[in-house]
Amino acid sequence: MTRRAVITGIGVTAPTGLGAAAHWETVLRGENRVDRITLFDPSGYPVTLAGEVPGFAPEDHLDGRLAVQTDRWSWLALAATTEALSDAALDPAELPAASVSATMASSSGGNLFGQRELQRLWSSPARAVGAYQSIAWFYAATVGQVTIRHGLKGHSGVLCSESAGGLDSLAQAARSIRRGSAVVLAGGTESPLSPYALACQLRSGRLSERTDPDRAYRPFDEDADGHVPGEGGAVLVVEELQHALDRGAPHIYGELTGWGATHDGELDRPGAGGSAHHYGRAMRRALESSGLQPDGVDLVFPDAVGVPAYDRTEAEALRAVFGDAPRTRVTSQKALTGRLYQGGSALDVATALQSMRYGIVPPVAGVERPAPGCELNFVTEARRGPLDTVMVNARGFDGFNSSLVLRKVTSTEGP
Structure with a gap:
């Protein structure tokens, strides 16, 4: 019998809010969260608008030592993972470590961390970067930190297919479930809001240079002029159906069919x-x-x-x-x-x-x-x-x- 992959937990860190409930309420209100960039001064760039996660304080979600070692992109994913596991009422420590995996998506890596370290490299006499540069900027850093934090030892990985990656990670999670995994964490977050990251995005020619948040991103509209970047995303707990039923999972949101x-x-x-x-x-x-x-x-x-x-x-x-x-x-x-x-x-x-x-x-x-x-x-x-x-x-x-x-x-x- 085919093993069925269902989603039992949702975690969200997005411009629409911290947490799935806040996100859903903002969506129903149709409240636009695009505004002027605050993570750095964008006045020297043709694009000045973005979607930022409101009120996110890393100290509320992870200890100070881990915060120093990682990028904001990973902070957002770690916070979303904690919510998703709580929503699923699932503690990975109670399961065989090899039965739980993480397969997430990334394309831009740790931009804010990398920006800071590269500025140190080229502007200080030491001509050096910090010890954590290689693991904080690396595109697989978030998956690595999630598996370390939660003790996951199942086969894990990262997918890089730009905006399609969030779906690809869920498809891979479903395949992993069918091949024998009990639980897979999937989805992804991004934090592409730094001078370096914005300069890279501008090369695509797809970004809107408008300054009115209500007119900047209008897909399918006759006034469409490109999009604006944003940060955040979602982490989903993908679980084998019978496993979820046996443990009494509080939610079975839907099946990946x-x-x-x-x-x-x-x-x-x-x-x-x-x-x-x-x-x-x-x-x-x-x-x-x-x-x-x-x-x-x-x-x-x-x-x-x-x-x-x-x-x-x-x-x-x-x-x-x-x-x-x-x-x-x-x-x-x-x-x-x-x-x-x-x-x-x-x-x-x-x-x-x-x-x-x-x-x-x-x-x-x-x-x-x-x-x-x-x-x-x-x-x-x-x-x-x-x-x-x-x-x-x-x-x-x-x-x-x-x-x-x-x-x-x-x-x-x-x-």
């Missing part, structure tokens, strides 16, 4: 919008592995990058999979937070699971007048009703495409 990943086969070019064909293939693979037809999906969370050419190809791919007048509704809240890269798709999964739990579809953010070619079945106000199956999609810079299907658990008897 299907996933698909493709690549466009070429690097992004200026003015291009990626491949609608390969993006659609990822969605179809996710549906096929779930045993679903397109009309079996109640709601889609799209990538919603806010770059007009990419918005058009995403809408084209969605219409190709679901039809020109789909029953399937579309919503996105990225305009409220900024683009969190790897953390953004993981946060979309957290939002989708809460939508399924409460039977509420949150309204789309940032879309007032859909651009030509971007006319989709957008949810314009919160709706109540049964929500059994949700698809979450993500695209990563340079051609990564990922799609994930979540279903409400209505039966615990076999697949």
